[in-house]
Amino acid sequence: MRIAFFTDTFCPQINGVTNTLNKLIEYLSDNNYDYLFFAPDYETDETNSKIIRFKGIRPHLYPDCRLALPQYSAVKQALQSFRPDIIHIVTELGIGYIGLKAARELKIPIIMSYHTNFDRYLKYYDLECFNKLLLTYMRWFHGFALKNLCPSYDTINDLKKQGYQNLDIWSRGIDCKMFSPCKRSESLRQQLNIGQRLAFLYVGRISAEKGLNTLLESIKRANKKYKNKICFVFTGDGPYIAELKSSGYDNLIFTGFKRGEELAKIYASCDAFVFPSGTETFGNVVLEAMASGLPVVCVDSGGITDFTNEQNAVICKYNDAKSISSGIKRLAESKNLRKKLSEQSLKTAAERSWSSVFDSLINNYKAAAQPY
Template sequence: MKIALFTDTFAPQVNGVARTLQRLVHHFEHRKVPYQLFVPETIQQTDVYSHHIHSFFSLPFFLYPECRMALPNPFTIRQQIDAFKPDLIHITTPFNIGLSGLHYGKKLNIPMVGSYHTHFDHYLKYYKLTFMSEGLWKFMKWFYSHFNMTFVPSKETKAHLVRRGFTNIDLWTRGVDCFQFSPKHKDTSLYERFNIKKKYVLLFVGRMAPEKDLETLQAVMEQLPERIKNEVHWIYVGDGPLLQEYKENFTQNITFTGYLAGSELASIYALADLFVFPSTTETFGNVVLEALASGTPAIVANAGGVTEIVTHEQTGIICEAKSPTSFISAIERLLSDEILRLQMGYEARKYARSQSWETIFDNLLLQYEKAYSMSHSDMKLVSSHH
């Protein structure tokens, strides 16, 4: 089956969607699935997939600079689709490139599936743009109504869309690479490099932006009881609009690394005693699964897709969203009970090992087949009525 993938975000951009799609493309290669990619141009486009990639001039998107708004060339897209003749189009974003895919899918009668990755409606609250919410939902509902199936990363996301009247929603969860992320990668030289003189390391990984509920984390840092504050070193991994402000406000017992990937990131996950992640806007939360794979228990909010990754009291603690006191008591409890913390780390790793990308992507390929055959049975129905 030949797949055309249309997305407004792809590696080397930095976000969960881009990284998941990059892995999906690796899987296409691994399973010898013929594919073509339609993506925004980025400065350092990787040439690994160059013979499969068609990229278009793009500009940063104001709500989310890591996502790019491309200006696709309809003529080129039409030419490429005619030459490739895909059996199925997979559209992952409702922006310009996604819309181009939708246009040609409809025009050329090619079966289409979509995937929903980001709660943009939640983001609007953090940027004081809630007045745009109804218009956004109308557009999203129209956009996703064209697909045989819409894939979502968590049951929470599915429920969120069903409430809004979306149909044909199927689960496509996320996996983790347990070789890349593992307790084995703990690197003690980091204590010196980051000037860590405290007993415990608490970690946050993610975009340094309002929609990650960093306000909650800031309050946690400020309100921790003195005896715990004096034993803790914080590490923030990530880039974004709030990074500068945080660097100015917090200077004691804290390290801001900026964006990290690969073995550098893996060694920090493995070093941390706890992963603290207050975000309430995640459709999944890849970073939480990476922490668990590294044997690091996670403390998360009871909102969004993260609640399906962490098992409360077993691989971490699920706290009341936006409640600094709830997060503080979870941190206190796990730092004061080493046996419980190690037990949770062990269970976390065990769970992560059951979430392999290979199984998840193979399942997606089966869902592609199903969506394709849905279209063909619809066509037979139509022709038999004529």
Template sequence: MRIAIFTDTYTPEINGVAKTLQRLANYLERSKIEYKVFAPESKTTVPEVPHIQRFASLPFLLYPECRIALPNPVQMKQSLEEFKPSLIHIATPLNLGLYGLHYGKKHHIPVVASYHTHFDDYLKYYHVPFLQKWFWKYMFWFHRSVEKIYVPSQSTKEKLTNISFHDELEIWGRGIDHSYYTPIKKTDEIRRKYQIKQRKILLYVGRIAPEKEIDIALNTYETLPLHLRQDTHFLIVGDGPQLKLLSEHNNEQITFTGFLEGEELAKIYASSDLFLFPSSTETFGNVVLEAMASGLPVVGANAGGVQHLINHGENGFLCEARNVKGFSAYTALLLDDNDKRYRFANNARQFALTQSWDEIFSRLIRSYYDVVKRNVKRFSA
């Protein structure tokens, strides 16, 4: 089997889609399954890799982590004719995906797609909700001829099923490298670097943007009981359009670190006490699983993909979306009760240990094979 992957975001860009696709590529490499990735050029210089073909691109207005590629049809056609894919996987329905869809239909190559982001939910946060009608019109048109659509969580599947989006929706979950995100990376180095004097560290990791509802996280911290607020430092890790404005605060107990990755991020997770994640627009919630693997209980929104990761009252608490009172109450409960927090932390780690990337990708490959076999039968009948 030879798999052609079309995506408008890929490493070194940092987001859930790019990370997942890179892990998929690594798995295909280890499994000796041939693949080729068609992706936009990055805003940072990256070395050329034989399996990745990049194209000039521009940032996507509403979500700069995705880039609008300017593909060269002649070059792409030549690459695909040489590669001879047996399956095309479209991860994003923009320019590159359009070409992959066209090529697959023209040459009777089965095409699957994956749905990663609730862009329709994002539109209201950027004050353009009137675009939802056109967004869904385009999404229905784009996906009507694909064989199958992979979704990250049960809630995403239910959302798309309720609008009769496609007849074949299959859950393609996410895993975690629990040897990389681990409690053993806890270190006092984080306290020294960010001059943290308080005994407890509350953590948020994610995009600093309206759709992540970072305002709920800040309000949650500000409404904690005084004794807890005085004893807790709030670390906010990430970059995004709201970073400059929000970081101009005068609270010495709130630190915006900016974008972090790698070992430093893993150490921050492990060195914190509690993870706060109010976003209700997640299709999965990768950072929640990273936090759990690092031994952190999570207070999150009872919405989207996050609700499937948190077992309420066991490894964290689920709160009504945008309900600051609820977020504040559960955050205070776990900050104030060390025994409960430690028990939840252990449960969170144990849950993360069950989320294996290899098992998830193995299921995906079996699904790929089923699609290819079905296509062969169809055109040989």
């Protein structure tokens, strides 16, 4: 089977989509599936001949992204040369749009995936006036797919209410060799100046739509009693980092973006994971934390509800600082609860292998290509 992918986000950018695509490329290579990616150019030297890059602009709100609109004739020619059995459109922006146009003209079956609740982010950037237009475009775009694959059942239910059709699941896995409690490093804890404090970790984009304004208020509440006992480690970068740094709290630690072994060591070297975002379509970082043996404090909204519950996490109300601070306090006060949730985290992660996730994806490709 030959598969062409169109995506507006790709490595070296760091997010849940790019992490999934990196794992997918490993799987396709290991199982001898031929593939071709159309992706943005991040000004790096591309060594993989199966990835075609396109230069784009840096959007003001997300400067780590690239918005590209490839030359249609070049894309069409590359597809005619590659002759894919199916096209998987990963995202809905410039590259995804050109992929849709080419697939329709060349009559190649289309699978799409839905990864980001863009409409939920608009209010954080005072762009709610575009909400109706965005929802109309997204429904139109996904209307051409034989299947629209979603990372969680929460996302499927949400899209059903909005009138999307042909919905199916494409969940996420975890590499339990990469993310593991055995990578805990006392020297790293010393380097980060954690000391004997209980370290609550957040990993992801440092931005308001991730619920970090609510988390900051939760930290303020928790610090009233536990300031000298706990600290908060932020791994990532983004526009809200200035707000965090100017908060005046001396128990906040910032590591910047990390990946690979460095990231795995940070997970394992902390003591708990706190995730206030309720806008995720899945929440890969929560699963990474669980594989690292961390007890999790999270909210009752978004894709993370597919795999978090009262048995394996402290569940808090979304966008409720009092509830999240209460969850932080529960873990700070109880070693037994931390131990119990750590054990349940590891069990949850162990049940989610990447190979089974991608086996299911290939079955979707084959089923979609069959009528053609």
